[in-house]
Amino acid sequence: xxxxxxxxxxxxxxxxxxxxxxxxxxxxxxxxxxxxxxxxxxxxxxxxxxxxxxxxxxxxxxxxxxxxxxxxxxxxxxxxxxxxxxxxxxxxxxxxxxxxxxxxxxxxxxxxxxxxxxxxxxxxxxxxxxxxxxxxxxxxxxxxxxxxxxxxxxxxxxxxxxxxxxxxxxxxxxxxxxxxxxxxxxxxxxxxxxxxxxxxxxxxxxxxxxxxxxxxxxxxxxxxxxxxxxxxxxxxxxxxxxxxxxxxxxxxxxxxxxxxxxxxxxxxxxxxxxxx
Amino acid sequence: xxxxxxxxxxxxxxxxxxxxxxxxxxxxxxxxxxxxxxxxxxxxxxxxxxxxxxxxxxxxxxxxxxxxxxxxxxxxxxxxxxxxxxxxxxxxxxxxxxxxxxxxxxxxxxxxxxxxxxxxxxxxxxxxxxxxxxxxxxxxxxxxxxxxxxxxxxxxxxxxxxxxxxxxxxxxxxxxxxxxxxxxxxxxxxxxxxxxxxxxxxxxxxxxxxxxxxxxxxxxxxxxxxxxxxxxxxxxxxxxxxxxxxxxxxxxxxxxxxxxxxxxxxxxxxxxxxxxxxxxxxxxxxxxxxxxxxxxxxxxxxxxxxxxxxxxxxxxxxxxxxxxxxxxxxxxxxxxxxxxxxxxxxxxxxxxxxxxxxxxxxxxxxxxxxxxxxxxxxxxxxxxxxxxxxxxxxxxxxxxxxxxxxxxxxxxxxxxxxxxxxxxxxxxxxxxxxxxxxxxxxxxxxxxxxxxxxxxxxxxxxxxxxxxxxxxxxxxxxxxxxxxxxxxxxxxxxxxxxxxxxxxxxxxxxxxxxxxxxxxxxxxxxxxxxxxxxxxxxxxxxxxxxxxxxxxxxxxxxxxxxxxxxxx
Numbered sequence: 001x002x003x004x005x006x007x008x009x010x011x012x013x014x015x016x017x018x019x020x021x022x023x024x025x026x027x028x029x030x031x032x033x034x035x036x037x038x039x040x041x042x043x044x045x046x047x048x049x050x051x052x053x054x055x056x057x058x059x060x061x062x063x064x065x066x067x068x069x070x071x072x073x074x075x076x077x078x079x080x081x082x083x084x085x086x087x088x089x090x091x092x093x094x095x096x097x098x099x100x101x102x103x104x105x106x107x108x109x110x111x112x113x114x115x116x117x118x119x120x121x122x123x124x125x126x127x128x129x130x131x132x133x134x135x136x137x138x139x140x141x142x143x144x145x146x147x148x149x150x151x152x153x154x155x156x157x158x159x160x161x162x163x164x165x166x167x168x169x170x171x172x173x174x175x176x177x178x179x180x181x182x183x184x185x186x187x188x189x190x191x192x193x194x195x196x197x198x199x200x201x202x203x204x205x206x207x208x209x210x211x212x213x214x215x216x217x218x219x220x221x222x223x224x225x226x227x228x229x230x231x232x233x234x235x236x237x238x239x240x241x242x243x244x245x246x247x248x249x250x251x252x253x254x255x256x257x258x259x260x261x262x263x264x265x266x267x268x269x270x271x272x273x274x275x276x
Numbered sequence: 277x278x279x280x281x282x283x284x285x286x287x288x289x290x291x292x293x294x295x296x297x298x299x300x301x302x303x304x305x306x307x308x309x310x311x312x313x314x315x316x317x318x319x320x321x322x323x324x325x326x327x328x329x330x331x332x333x334x335x336x337x338x339x340x341x342x343x344x345x346x347x348x349x350x351x352x353x354x355x356x357x358x359x360x361x362x363x364x365x366x367x368x369x370x371x372x373x374x375x376x377x378x379x380x381x382x383x384x385x386x387x388x389x390x391x392x393x394x395x396x397x398x399x400x401x402x403x404x405x406x407x408x409x410x411x412x413x414x415x416x417x418x419x420x421x422x423x424x425x426x427x428x429x430x431x432x433x434x435x436x437x438x439x440x441x442x443x444x445x446x447x448x449x450x451x452x453x454x455x456x457x458x459x460x461x462x463x464x465x466x467x468x469x470x471x472x473x474x475x476x477x478x479x480x481x482x483x484x485x486x487x488x489x490x491x492x493x494x495x496x497x498x499x500x501x502x503x504x505x506x507x508x509x510x511x512x513x514x515x516x517x518x519x520x521x522x523x524x525x526x527x528x529x530x531x532x533x534x535x536x537x538x539x540x541x542x543x544x545x546x547x548x549x550x551x552x553x554x555x556x557x558x559x560x561x562x563x564x565x566x567x568x569x570x571x572x573x574x575x576x577x578x579x580x581x582x583x584x585x586x587x588x589x590x591x592x593x594x595x596x597x598x599x600x601x602x603x604x605x606x607x608x609x610x611x612x613x614x615x616x617x618x619x620x621x622x623x624x625x626x627x628x629x630x631x632x633x634x635x636x637x638x639x640x641x642x643x644x645x646x647x648x649x650x651x652x653x654x655x656x657x658x659x660x661x662x663x664x665x666x667x668x669x670x671x672x673x674x675x676x677x678x679x680x681x682x683x684x685x686x687x688x689x690x691x692x693x694x695x696x697x698x699x700x701x702x703x704x705x706x707x708x709x710x711x712x713x714x715x716x717x718x719x720x721x722x723x724x725x726x727x728x729x730x731x732x733x734x735x736x737x738x739x740x741x742x743x744x745x746x747x748x749x750x751x752x753x754x755x756x757x758x759x760x761x762x763x764x765x766x767x768x769x770x771x772x773x774x775x776x777x778x779x780x781x782x783x784x785x786x787x788x789x790x791x792x793x794x795x796x797x798x799x800x801x802x803x804x805x806x807x808x809x810x811x812x813x814x815x816x817x818x819x820x821x822x823x824x825x826x827x828x829x830x831x832x833x834x835x836x837x838x839x840x841x842x843x844x
Contacts, residue, residue: 140377164377167419176662178626182650183676183727190645192679200679203665210661218372225329225365226375226433227389230357235391237384237401238377 009135013057019246020142020239021149022253023133029253030129033260034122039272042263043121050128059135067131075123079116083108090115093271114273139163144239153234165215173208180204278348279304280362280441280473281328285342288323288332297323299498301342307440310467310474312484312506315495316519316742317713321477324495325445327351328475330359347440360386364434368446370426373433374418379410382418383433404436405429408462422612424455428462435466441473442466448483449740452611452768454808460487479742481515482523482771482813485543494518506543511536519744524771525817528833532560545817558824564835565828567793573601575635576762577623577653577731582632584622585786592618594786595632600731605754605763607773607794610783611808616766619783620733623764625649637730654724658736660716663723669711670695670704673723690726697756698722714745718752731762738772750776770798770809774830775837782807795830 010016015023033046061068082089084103090111091097098110139160146156180186185200192200223229283303289296298320305311315321326332327344334356344351347362367373376382380401387397405411408428418426427447434442444463448456464487467474478484485506492509494502496518502509509515513536515522522530525545529536534556539548577600585591593615600606610616621627623634625646634641636652644652657663666672674691682690695701698718703711711719717737724732737753738746754776757763765777773780773794780797782790784806790797797803798812814833818826 140381160377161375164375164418168371172662175657178621178624179655179657179663180665181626181646182624182653182655183723184647184650184679185675186646188646190647196679206665207662211659214661215372218367218369219375221331221335222367222369222373223375223385224335224356225331225360225367226386226437227357227360228385229389230355231389231391233391235388235394235397237381237388237394237397 007063007134008138009059009063011058011136013136015053015057015132015136017245018136018249019145019242020137021145022242022246022250023137024142024146025250026253027129027133029257029260031126032257034125036260036264037268038118038122038270039268040118040121041272042260042268043118043125046125047121047128050125050132054128054132057132057136059131064131064135067134068127071123071127071130075120078123079120082116082119083112087112090273094273098275110275111273114275115271118271138238140236140238141240144236147234147236148242154229157228157234161219165219168215169208169212172211173204176204176207177201277306279345280307280347281305281475282345283327283342284344286327286344287341288327288338290323290336290338293338296339296341297498298327301500303493303500303503305441305473305475307473308471310464310488310490311476311493312489312491313475313477313493313495314479314481314484314515314520316479316744318497319495319518320498321495322445323498325365325443325475325477328441329363329365329443330354330356357389360439361437362439363441363443364437364439365443365445366427366430366434366447368449370423370430370450371418373430374426377417378414379405379416379418379421379429380414382429383436385433386437400436401432404432407435407466408432422455423450424452424458427451427459431462431466435470439472441475444474444476444478446478447476448478448480452808453483453770453810454611454805456483457486457810460484463487479520481520485523488543494520507540510542511539513537519742521743524812524814524833527837528814528817528829529557531833531836532557545813545820547820547822554821554823557818557821557829561823561825561828561832563832565825565830565832566835567831573604575599576602576637577764578633578635579619579623580633580635582619582622582629582634584618584627584629588630591630592786593622593629596783596786596788598781598788598791600762600764602730602762603757603760604779605757605765605777607765607767607777607780608783609768609770609773609780609797609807609809611768614783614807615786616783617735618786620655620735620764620766623649623653623733624655650729651727652729652731654727654729654732656720656724656732656734656737658739660713660720663720664708664716667707667709669700669706669708669719672708672719673726676723676727694722694725697725699752714741714749717741717749721752721756730760731764732756733764733766735766736769737765737767738769746772768808770794770812774798774812775834782809795827795834799827799830 087103087106087108088097090109093115094111096111099107100110100113101108143156143160147153177186180200185191187197187201191197283301286298286301287296288298313321313324326336328346330351332338333352346359351359374382376385383401383404384397387400402411405414408431410425410428410432413421413425447459451459463474466472476484489506491503492506493500494509501518502514510522510526526536526542534553536542539550541548579596579598582593582596583591584593596619608616618627622629625644641649664672666675670691673694674687677687677690692701692704695704698721700715700718700722738749753763765773767773777794780792780794781788782797782803789806790803798809799815801811804810814830815826818829823829
């Protein structure tokens, strides 16, 4: 997280220039596509396109490393658990059973292995597009484009204002924790059992929450005194007007979604298993 | 001329309170005036400000009596937005006021709410930023700005609305002395250039009066007790009777026995026209201005050659050494970013130094854990609300002992002893919420005292408190130091240092740039400039009146203050 509180990384790639609301539409179309199918033939091209887009955006890997590994670890754990808990789940989808790896109480079969592969590809398809949307969108520009597609500006602005004050709150939390630590009520190993440390952590929440409420009060006053929420409409300093490119991508997203639905209905109905 | 703001026998009672907060207020403020509304905490001055900017009645409801006209109209019949076009408010909390993700967005906030077109908005933002000299920072995020700079941005945001009245709610809170001086200067410039009406709510006379004001409105217990020019108010000597502190040189004149009622031109530290004044003050400085011999106490805490920083070429803390002895109060002065808080984190063990040593009674603390250090060196945060986690007073104080596994009887005994020292014993069975801000502050000290440290680090101990509470708290700290407790005061309040700390360490850019008596430090222009401090009005006054030894004059003032003469 950078000092402005958002994860935004400045740049000028295609995705950076794309309007925030269009990105949201694209992201939603992408997500719907992903959830509709259980077919590797759909996921592999989507994953490839996603990775190309991600690479061209030029986001330093260090910045997205946390989110990246988090999602990878989640996917891997998910795969392992499915294999261990339901080693023959694939049979239910294909009707065949090809035993491969014995695990004592049961045998993992090829169908389940392929199912897990497909499922992991499904989750990973979402990875590049989510990272792209999060790291290339300036929060206030995003708020402004949300407002344009019909979201009330008070709700759209909430995104921006939350990002503005999250770093303040984390800083407050950290300094309170430090002062508690000096009184022997920290959350490090020397401060006692896990239970005691959790209790200490919970105690810190009280003053931080109180100060957050106080902060909300003064920020609300500050905003009201400057006329927020009194008019029906509001304009935005950050953000820009829709350009032909934005329209193109919005239409593209919808077309993609249409094609997807047609594919789903007409051709790729269920789980694709090439070896049966 | 029509007044722009007019209160007539105005009173206000908040919805859930039984007593009115404002009583019988009659006040006319005329266009182009510069007004200072003064008063101790709880005097009703913030409520008065809320009435002017529309937070009352639109956010805080209640019953009003009498009449109030703003720009000739009754505010209750308008909206808070319409009012904001007449009265622009700059809040005390610079972070709460700064709602944009960068400078430009923040200045544009009002314009956005007016639904102004983007091209016109960009132009207006630049014009407003130019007025306050912040155009170079247009892309900066609030985290890259100092408190003073954030305030400049807020001012630009209000200027872009063309409001006729600028209302400043405690503009000096949270600013270091140099930034405070700049803020007052900027306000004065804008006032002069634009002819706008300026209203300031403050309790620090010394700092507000750095630039001329037209009238002072003095409030106490919800009423206006006096209105007059600064000269009139200062000569009448009534500030102190309402818990406010006059500028230090006026204090000094009183201590020296000069009859201030007969003096004219007290509002700034200039040459006064009074026969024999110089001789009288010189004699007083000579007689009272002896430097106290301070017995050198053995060092309890010693920081030796400490260096910290991830970039070896620009360390955050660069070979810093300092000592705090038993019973000693040492002030750690310096501007924001000089490394004061980093140093305190190094001492408490939250950060680990790259090199250098830390000694407690001669023992090397380098390998001590944070917890063990906490038993030797207590750390008290600026805002007590950030430290208090328990509901009941006795529990809060005993918390640190409980986690150490002491028996209930021992805890009770120690807690009661600490509460007695802090004057909170009668409240031991009360909930924390029943305490005032100052009492909470003492409660945090009590919860540190039970751990029996020999040194306490106080971070900005007096921020946001008016003079009466400030003095009460610091006298309490001084009494603890007489019991042998050592204190390191981290502060940018020079008056605090001047009066309570015999010795000061000045940090600038991570280095110790001076370690000397506070009088000497504040008397040196090089040091004060580098550390964002400023010359005190005492020495300015002494120089303006051609006194023989300004330093002795300052020392005489400190000595007499310490004796507690005159004002009690």
